Amino acid sequence: xSLFGTSGVRGVFGNDLTLDLCYDVAQSLGTLxxxxxxxxxxxxxxxxxxxxxxxxxxxxxxxxxxAADLGMLPTPALALLTRELGFDTGVMITASHNPPEFNGxxxxxxxxxxxxxxxxxxxEAIYSARSFRxxxxxxxxxxxxxxxxxxxxxxxxxxxxxxxxxxxxxxDPGNGAASGFASWVFAELGLxxxxxxxxxxxxxxxxxxxxxxxxxxxxLDFLRRSQADLAVCFxxxxxxxxxxxxxxxxxxxEPIAFISRLAVLESGQKAVATTVETGRLLDLATxxxxxxxxxxxxxxxxxxxxxxxxxxxxxxxxVGVYIIPQIGYYPDSMFAALTLLCHISDPSEIRxxxxxxxxxxxxxxxxxxxxxxxAALMRNVAHKAADLGAASxxxxxxxxxxxxxxxxxxxxxxxxxxxxxxxxxPSASATADLIDRGVKLVESxxxxxxx
Numbered sequence: 001x002s003l004f005g006t007s008g009v010r011g012v013f014g015n016d017l018t019l020d021l022c023y024d025v026a027q028s029l030g031t032l033x034x035x036x037x038x039x040x041x042x043x044x045x046x047x048x049x050x051x052x053x054x055x056x057x058x059x060x061x062x063x064x065x066x067a068a069d070l071g072m073l074p075t076p077a078l079a080l081l082t083r084e085l086g087f088d089t090g091v092m093i094t095a096s097h098n099p100p101e102f103n104g105x106x107x108x109x110x111x112x113x114x115x116x117x118x119x120x121x122x123x124e125a126i127y128s129a130r131s132f133r134x135x136x137x138x139x140x141x142x143x144x145x146x147x148x149x150x151x152x153x154x155x156x157x158x159x160x161x162x163x164x165x166x167x168x169x170x171x172d173p174g175n176g177a178a179s180g181f182a183s184w185v186f187a188e189l190g191l192x193x194x195x196x197x198x199x200x201x202x203x204x205x206x207x208x209x210x211x212x213x214x215x216x217x218x219x220l221d222f223l224r225r226s227q228a229d230l231a232v233c234f235x236x237x238x239x240x241x242x243x244x245x246x247x248x249x250x251x252x253x254e255p256i257a258f259i260s261r262l263a264v265l266e267s268g269q270k271a272v273a274t275t276v277e278t279g280r281l282l283d284l285a286t287x288x289x290x291x292x293x294x295x296x297x298x299x300x301x302x303x304x305x306x307x308x309x310x311x312x313x314x315x316x317x318x319v320g321v322y323i324i325p326q327i328g329y330y331p332d333s334m335f336a337a338l339t340l341l342c343h344i345s346d347p348s349e350i351r352x353x354x355x356x357x358x359x360x361x362x363x364x365x366x367x368x369x370x371x372x373x374x375a376a377l378m379r380n381v382a383h384k385a386a387d388l389g390a391a392s393x394x395x396x397x398x399x400x401x402x403x404x405x406x407x408x409x410x411x412x413x414x415x416x417x418x419x420x421x422x423x424x425x426p427s428a429s430a431t432a433d434l435i436d437r438g439v440k441l442v443e444s445x446x447x448x449x450x451x
Contacts, residue, residue: 022056023056066141075239079108081146092107158342170219170223173197177237186338239333241322243337243350245351254354256316259340260313261289267325303323322336373446377412378419398420405426
C-alpha cells in the first residue's frame with residue numbers, strides 16, 4: 001500500500017503530501033461511501049491544515065458526500081463526535097507527533113473506530129484506478145458546539161464524582177489541537193488547571209509536538225515552580241498523552257502499565273491489547289491479576305481492532321495511546337488522563353507501585369531511511385536476524401528478537417522516513433548495547449545497499 005502507513009496517510013506537505021493527493025484521497029473515500037454519506041472533517045493546529053481541509057471537503061463533495069467542517073479539534077474529539085453526532089465517517093487532518101512540515105489524513109468509522117486495513121486497501125484501489133463516482137454534488141456545512149458535545153459524552157461515561165480535584169494539574173498541549181480544549185474540559189470537570197503551551201500554533205513554538213523526556217524539560221520546570229502535582233502532556237493532535245510528576249518524566253511503559261492495571265480492575269476483563277513495541281513492564285504490572293497481554297501490529301486502529309477481538313479491558317501503545325472501550329474503540333488521551341485522576345490520591349502512587357516490580361530499562365534509537373528503501377531494508381534485517389543470537393524471532397510487524405530476559409525490535413516507521421530500534425532489558429548497559437547492535441546492523445545494511 002503506497003498511501004496508508006501505520007496511522008493514515010502522512011507526509012511532508014507540498015512534497016509527498018500534495019493538495020492534489022489529498023483531493024484524490026477524499027474523492028476515493030467519497031466513492032467508497034454511499035452517495036449522500038455524512039462526513040465530518042477537523043484539523044489539528046498545523047499551518048497546512050486549512051488548505052488540506054478545503055481540498056478534502058471539495059473532493060468529498062465532488063463524489064456525492066455531504067461534508068461538515070468541525071474546525072480545529074483533538075483527534076479524540078473528532079473520533080468521538082463522528083459517533084455522537086451521527087456521521088458516517090470522520091476525517092482528521094493531522095500528522096500527530098510529527099514535525100510541523102508534516103501533515104496527513106486519518107479516517108474513523110461511524111462507531112468512532114479507526115478504518116481497518118481492509119477499508120484502507122479499498123480506498124487505495126479506488127485511488128490507484130482513479131475510478132471516482134460522478135453524479136450529484138454533495139453539500140458543505142459547518143458544525144457548532146462541538147466542545148460541549150464532547151464534554152457531555154465524557155461526563156456520561158466517566159465517574160466524574162471520583163476525580164481527585166485536590167490535585168493541581170499542568171496541562172501541556174504543546175500548541176497542538178488540544179490547546180484551549182483539554183484545559184477547558186479539565187476545568188469544567190472541577191480540576192485546578194495550570195496551562196502551558198496552550199495557544200494553538202502549527203509552528204509548535206513551545207516545544208516539539210512529540211512529548212517525551214527531552215522535549216518536556218520546560219514543562220517540568222513549570223510544574224515544579226508552580227508546585228503542581230502532575231503534568232498531562234499531549235502530542236500534536238492529542239491522540240497521545242504522557243505524564244510528569246515533580247520527580248520528572250514518568251516514562252512510556254510505566255503509565256500504560258499502571259492505567260492498564262486500573263482498567264482491568266475496573267472492568268474485570270482479563271486481557272490487554274498492545275503492540276510489538278511495548279515492553280514487558282505491562283506484563284509484570286498485571287500478571288498477579290491473571291491478565292493475558294496480546295501484542296499485535298503498531299497503530300491505534302490495529303490496537304483498537306485487537307482490543308475488540310480479544311474483549312480487552314484496554315488497548316495501549318507505549319508512546320502514550322489509550323483505547324478504553326468504556327468510551328469507545330478509538331484513542332482518547334484526555335479520557336485516559338481523567339481515568340487516572342479518578343483512581344489516585346497522589347501521583348507518588350505510580351512510582352511507588354513500580355518499586356515493587358523488578359526494574360526494566362527501555363530505550364529507543366532510530367536511523368534515517370528513505371520511505372522507498374524501507375521494504376528492502378527490512379527484508380535484509382529479517383535475513384540477518386539469526387546472526388544476532390536471538391532465542392526467537394517474530395516478523396509480525398518489523399523484526400522482534402527475544403533474548404531470554406531481554407528483547408529488541410527493528411521496525412520501519414509508518415509515519416516518518418526512519419527505521420526504529422527499541423530494546424528492553426534488566427540493565428541500562430545491556431539495553432544500550434542492544435540498541436547499539438540494532439542501529440549498527442541497520443546502518444551496515446543501508447551502506448551496503450548504497451554501494
